[in-house]
Amino acid sequence: MKEKINAFLSSGLLEKYLIGETNFGETTLVETNIAKYPEVQNAYNTLQYNLEVVAKSNAVEAPKHVLNNILDELDDAPVISLKKSKKYKSWYKYSIAASIATLIFAGTSYLFYTQNQKLAQENQIVVEEIFDLRDDIESNNKKLDDVMYQFQQLNNPETYKYIMQGNSRAKDLKTVAYINPIEKTSLIDVVSLPQLPEEQCYQIWADLQGKMVSLGILSESDRQLRAIPYTENALALNITIEPKGGNTTASLENTVAAINLQ
Incomplete structure (x- = not known):
């Protein structure tokens, strides 16, 4: 039974069903498996959540009529x-x-x-x-x-999800990083960033054996799922408060969020 479920999950029918590309027979098969097997239901719920993450960060306005x-x-x-x-x-x-x-x-x-x-x-x-x-x-x-x-x-089984939440200096800060060490890709979803004075900004860093490598500036006005540079063998991710425009050296004393990757 487990092999049958794994074979179904690997067939890609769930993904096709979610974006409306299945025919009548495939739709019936997917809905039957969702109702019958909790593992399939959980996988479907995960796919729905991931699609919502992608969709909400790529909103597009309709053209003029x-x-x-x-x-x-x-x-x-x-x-x-x-x-x-x-x-x-x-x-x-x-x-x-x-x-x-x-x-x-x-x-x-x-x-x-x-x-x-x-x-x-x-x-x-x-x-x-x-x-x-x-x-x-x-x-x-x-x-x-x-x-x-x-x-x-997001749905690649080799992609790891890391939730970064702010410390006492930025309690409402929340970002989610998606890192795939096999395909060497990194994505970040800026969920919320507390407002900073105009002369300051948030900057994300990768800890590479004690050396802090800048991965870019995070902005509340740029809340969308976007790619950031992939850093091989990174030990951790840090978010710091830096002067406007970013810094060449991380101000670790101004760290507001950090997470280990190892």
Whole structure:
């Protein structure tokens, strides 16, 4: 039974099910195994949590809606109402009516010409916005690829999760590091960082046999799952308070969080 469960977990069906890529038969198989085996349920819950971590750090705003702009412009178009001309018995009255009709026709023609010019400009705007949307789609596809890569890294069995919480100097500080020594990758998720004075910043370091190697600056305004340099044989991770812009040497007396990696 255990071999059957392990084979199912290694098949990748859970991941496909989570992102909606399973067919009817695969969906039925996954849901049956989730309901039947607690090990599968736990693995599914873990995948859901990891996907939420990746998704919340890669929020994307939806593109502007083109159709509303066109409808707003069309709503502003004037409406022309034509009144029926009364019949006159005298010939000169018909001449006056004909002249008025000519003027109305000329005015209507000019109005249509103006509207055509306006629509031509709007069509050009639509074309330009379509090209912008294509650029947005390409950008979003790249972001989606990044999200899937991060999702795979989080679910890799060789990836270790380290939670770093602040000491008394930064009680609300919390970050999560994901390190894979096999693929030599490191990711960090900034969950919360207490606000610092403008002239200070948080900096993360790797302890490499007593030598502190900078892995970058952490910012509350940059709360997303992101890659940090992987350091071979690092013994620990430290977060310190440094002058704005970062420091070349770690101020260990200003350490606010630390965790052992060995």
